[in-house]
Amino acid sequence: MFVERPIGVIDSGVGGLTVVSELIRQLPKEEIIYIGDTARCPYGPRPEMEVRKFTWEMIDYLLLHEIKMLVIACNTATAVVLEEAKEKLSIPVIGVIHPGTIAALKATKSDHVGVIGTEGTINSGAYYRELTMINTDVKVESLACPQLVPLVERGMFSGSEAEAIIKQSLEPILKTSIDSLILGCTHYPLLAPVIQKIAGESVEIICSGDETAREVSALLYHANLLYTGERPDPSHIFYSTGSQDMFQQIARDWLSIKDIDVKRINLQGQRISKKKFYN
Amino acid sequence: MFVERPIGVIDSGVGGLTVVSELIRQLPKEEIIYIGDTARCPYGPRPEMEVRKFTWEMIDYLLLHEIKMLVIACNTATAVVLEEAKEKLSIPVIGVIHPGTIAALKATKSDHVGVIGTEGTINSGAYYRELTMINTDVKVESLACPQLVPLVERGMFSGSEAEAIIKQSLEPILKTSIDSLILGCTHYPLLAPVIQKIAGESVEIICSGDETAREVSALLYHANLLYTGERPDPSHIFYSTGSQDMFQQIARDWLSIKDIDVKRINLQGQRISKKKFYN
Numbered sequence: 001m002f003v004e005r006p007i008g009v010i011d012s013g014v015g016g017l018t019v020v021s022e023l024i025r026q027l028p029k030e031e032i033i034y035i036g037d038t039a040r041c042p043y044g045p046r047p048e049m050e051v052r053k054f055t056w057e058m059i060d061y062l063l064l065h066e067i068k069m070l071v072i073a074c075n076t077a078t079a080v081v082l083e084e085a086k087e088k089l090s091i092p093v094i095g096v097i098h099p100g101t102i103a104a105l106k107a108t109k110s111d112h113v114g115v116i117g118t119e120g121t122i123n124s125g126a127y128y129r130e131l132t133m134i135n136t137d138v139k140v141e142s143l144a145c146p147q148l149v150p151l152v153e154r155g156m157f158s159g160s161e162a163e164a165i166i167k168q169s170l171e172p173i174l175k176t177s178i179d180s181l182i183l184g185c186t187h188y189p190l191l192a193p194v195i196q197k198i199a200g201e202s203v204e205i206i207c208s209g210d211e212t213a214r215e216v217s218a219l220l221y222h223a224n225l226l227y228t229g230e231r232p233d234p235s236h237i238f239y240s241t242g243s244q245d246m247f248q249q250i251a252r253d254w255l256s257i258k259d260i261d262v263k264r265i266n267l268q269g270q271r272i273s274k275k276k277f278y279n
Numbered sequence: 280m281f282v283e284r285p286i287g288v289i290d291s292g293v294g295g296l297t298v299v300s301e302l303i304r305q306l307p308k309e310e311i312i313y314i315g316d317t318a319r320c321p322y323g324p325r326p327e328m329e330v331r332k333f334t335w336e337m338i339d340y341l342l343l344h345e346i347k348m349l350v351i352a353c354n355t356a357t358a359v360v361l362e363e364a365k366e367k368l369s370i371p372v373i374g375v376i377h378p379g380t381i382a383a384l385k386a387t388k389s390d391h392v393g394v395i396g397t398e399g400t401i402n403s404g405a406y407y408r409e410l411t412m413i414n415t416d417v418k419v420e421s422l423a424c425p426q427l428v429p430l431v432e433r434g435m436f437s438g439s440e441a442e443a444i445i446k447q448s449l450e451p452i453l454k455t456s457i458d459s460l461i462l463g464c465t466h467y468p469l470l471a472p473v474i475q476k477i478a479g480e481s482v483e484i485i486c487s488g489d490e491t492a493r494e495v496s497a498l499l500y501h502a503n504l505l506y507t508g509e510r511p512d513p514s515h516i517f518y519s520t521g522s523q524d525m526f527q528q529i530a531r532d533w534l535s536i537k538d539i540d541v542k543r544i545n546l547q548g549q550r551i552s553k554k555k556f557y558n
Contacts, residue, residue, distance in 0.1 A: 088313070
């Protein structure tokens with residue numbers, strides 16, 4: 001049965017674990033298989049061809065595990081590979097950009113939306129393009145916040161220093177009259193409580209991870225791929241191309257899973273011979 | 280081009296116009312074609328076979344208009360026909376029950392969700408089934424609120440009398456510790472501000488219409504059916520099997536569209552000879 005297969009999630013590193021965390025919460029019966037390409041992270045500064053090559057290596061690896069759906073939980077990889085993967089693969093493919101944009105278009109009452117992300121994501125214009133593709137009249141404020149990922153990676157999710165840095169980073173976008181703000185980076189959900197506090201009640205904060213998990217749920221449902229039987233304790237698999245310890249620690253802290261087993265893999269030279277997964 | 284085709288929306292009456300209103304807001308480039316079977320409304324008390332027959336008459340009529348997607352914006356018709364329509368039609372089909380359930384599973388932090396609806400919808404157990412199918416552990420409180428549709432139909436969206444009736448109706452469910460409440464009837468979104476006031480800030484109100492529009496957006500995107508070109512002023516078509524005046528007035532008040540043109544149609548004996556729309 002296809003429905004019993006796992007959902008595959010790929011990311012350049014550990015950021016996509018916020019998506020996994022929401023998938024486990026919103027779809028507690030589903031099994032997840034995750035690859036974080038921590039050895040070659042971050043993808044942002046790499047040339048497009050390299051991002052494409054690395055992303056396809058992860059995809060091919062997951063296809064061998066017969067995943068029923070692919071989630072590209074990385075903004076850079078989504079921008080580069082999503083369309084191509086949707087076209088080539090015979091399973092549903094979902095990125096992290098689109099779910100956030102439609103959530104924002106639902107949330108905004110004034111057609112005025114903000115997006116924050118890494119420099120790579122903001123400069124790619126992907127959020128702006130997707131928002132205005134659906135609604136030509138929506139006004140979009142985009143802001144790169146390069147100081148936020150380091151905050152998360154240092155575990156500084158709250159406290160006065162974190163608040164001061166976030167406040168300063170967000171100042172230009174909060175001066176505008178946006179009424180919804182997309183956190184366009186998989187690391188940012190961990191800062192969401194502080195961002196909400198600084199932005200105030202009038203701004204709805206949209207976490208890509210939460211919205212992506214919800215879109216996965218909708219697509220599985222419509223493709224008749226939801227696991228609906230009994231499975232009290234689904235097991236998830238985590239692969240890392242780099243350090244297992246760092247990955248394990250973050251997965252434990254972010255996902256609140258105690259006995260997480262992280263396997264190390266080498267993706268270079270990964271080849272898939274079977275064609276059955278492709279259209 | 281398929282993408283230029285309209286989205287078809289059907290309902291037993293005028294309730295589905297709240298879904299249309301959200302579709303127009305969230306997908307302003309899309310064209311909509313709506314049928315309200317006002318002459319035979321409500322479907323709730325009718326036998327299943329009759330609901331099936333009437334719903335298929337509406338679907339067949341819309342298929343002749345070459346719709347690219349079908350939205351069953353009626354809880355009763357969704358419960359009876361959705362699975363069958365998904366299976367038989369070659370276009371994507373979406374009902375109003377599923378989008379509300381996944382929004383609630385995303386919103387709830389305590390796995391404790393409330394659902395209100397008409398007696399027919401609540402007694403069908405459809406929301407309970409869909410919620411627990413995805414998450415076995417979710418606790419669901421269901422409550423039929425037969426006094427709310429008459430309130431909407433009398434245009435009493437606010438005021439002390441409306442508030443008193445709503446407060447009394449919701450009392451049993453608000454006594455529980457739910458943290459999200461699905462408005463499981465397409466009429467209820469018009470009462471959402473009062474319901475939110477009575478339920479308090481700790482309960483997230485989920486409107487089926489808003490969530491359905493969002494799921495339409497996601498499915499169109501993944502099926503490559505979104506209209507992304509320029510169309511500054513899309514035109515919508517409204518059909519009613521009963522009174523045009525009442526329909527026109529409600530559409531004007533609910534949708535804030537001034538010059539809405541409502542055509543009267545007779546569905547009985549409607550036959551579709553072309554097989555091209557079926558799988």
